[in-house]
Amino acid sequence: MAHHVLVLNATYEPLNVTSIWRACSLVLAEKAEVLEAHPERVIRSPSATLPHPVVIRLRSFVRVPRFQTRRLTRRALFARDGYRCQYCGHTSHLTVDHVVPRSRGGTSVWENIVTACGPCNLRKADRLPAEANMHPRKTPHAPPAELFFTLSTPTIPASWETYLSYLR
Ligand SMILES: [Zn+2]
Known part of the structure; x- marks a missing residue:
């Protein structure tokens, strides 16, 4: 099920996960390009046929504060x-x-x-x-960024792996 789309910044750094519809509207508005598409599916709108996005990349860089991504x-x-x-x-x-x-x-x-x-x-x-006299077993820290991407979809599409490895 590829209904979740990985959004990369212009720098290819993973930003967030979005819905297929939000991803398509970004692509149609030429704010993003499709980097990885579903091999068999396409998206049909009244005016266009689009590849079914799995990973998209924003055309211009957005600055996102770290507290927002984590x-x-x-x-x-x-x-x-x-x-x-x-x-x-x-x-x-x-x-x-x-x-x-x-x-x-x-x-x-x-x-x-x-x-x-x-x-x-x-x-x-x-x-x-x-x-x-109660001490946490592990000293708490912010979790690795990858956790937020794995939590936002039931399964991680194979084509996300390369991009998520940027976070390690
Ligand atoms: Zn307890």
């Missing part, structure tokens, strides 16, 4: 932490835990957020790791 979401957080509580290793009732609690000045950044099960989150409450 946006913190529950889904990305749980994936980063392997869907495990970072205190006890449980895999159910997952919640978002601020290592330094918000009430103690902790912010919602990748370096201060871990996956915690409900019971651990409740037990830690608004204490610092040292006070609660």
Whole structure:
């Protein structure tokens, strides 16, 4: 199923994943070119027949702040932490835990957020790791950029691999 299209910057750096319809409108408006197309399918519009895009490249460079490309979401957080509580290793009732609690000045950044099960989150409450004697198993960091691309589609088309390797 190639309904997700990988969008590259003019520099070939992967930017995001978009829908087939958004990709086609970018191509029709000549804002993007098709780099990889589905071998068997085409897209027909009243006025044109287009290759079915799998990877497109923007014709002009867009500057995207890093925080936008690595946006913190529950889904990305749980994936980063392997869907495990970072205190006890449980895999159910997952919640978002601020290592330094918000009430103690902790912010919602990748370096201060871990996956915690409900019971651990409740037990830690608004204490610092040292006070609660609860330390995350791994020091939290922003996940590799590739994670955001793999999360945005059920399967990674083979033709994306070359471009995603730019992120490593
Ligand atoms: Zn736990």
